[in-house]
């Protein structure tokens with residue numbers, strides 16, 4: 001059995017996080033960011049993680065995306081223990097199952113909006129013509145049909161954010177992880193992003209986990225969890 005197969009479980013959850021602890025060593029001291037956190041996210045569910053600065057929200061998101069490893073505990077994404085995969089296996093897994101949207105976009109500046117969105121498909125082995133078609137459709141969906149040939153430097157902040165969302169969705173992920181998706185946006189553009197998330201969730205059953213300070217968006221989309229003093233607490 002391969003390493004990737006042995007990491008499989010038959011959980012129907014998109015995210016199944018059990019008793020996860022993350023500590024950092026600070027010389028002889030151990031700094032515990034959070035301990036024994038558990039989180040379950042079903043397909044098509046939207047979960048917002050809120051909490052004060054330094055509470056560990058980005059750390060948690062990085063663990064869920066396989067960008068960091070837990071100090072202890074188990075994290076299964078789509079039935080796979082992502083941190084047990086090899087580095088190459090994790091990269092392939094992320095490309096196929098996860099989409100990422102960060103506040104600062106991480107778009108490639110020398111490529112057009114269309115090329116940025118095509119990239120994950122091309123890296124995943126899709127023929128360029130098919131990748132172009134998918135990217136074209138998605139950019140239309142996020143209202144950027146007239147901006148396909150613009151490079152990130154020629155787009156507004158809200159437009160760049162929408163390109164990043166289209167890029168996160170192009171491989172039809174099971175789950176999109178978002179760090180402050182509306183952080184840099186004005187209220188109107190932020191509302192556009194919120195309704196886009198809602199329609200994609202309802203139409204394609206994509207799960208979204210987002211770190212946000214935007215309580216209005218968090219509450220309107222679904223479950224809100226607060227990370228506080230190393231614990232993850234459901235908001236009522």
Ligand SMILES: Nc1ncnc2c1ncn2[C@@H]1O[C@H](COP(=O)(O)OP(=O)(O)OP(=O)(O)O)[C@@H](O)[C@H]1O
Pocket residue numbers: 024031033051052053054055056057058059060
């Ligand atoms: N590599 C590291 N080594 C030691 N401590 C770290 C490391 N990375 C992050 N931390 C600490 O972990 C804590 C949580 O950081 P994190 O970025 O997850 O917080 P956050 O809740 O996302 O904060 P913000 O809302 O300000 O972005 C912080 O106190 C930070 O200093």
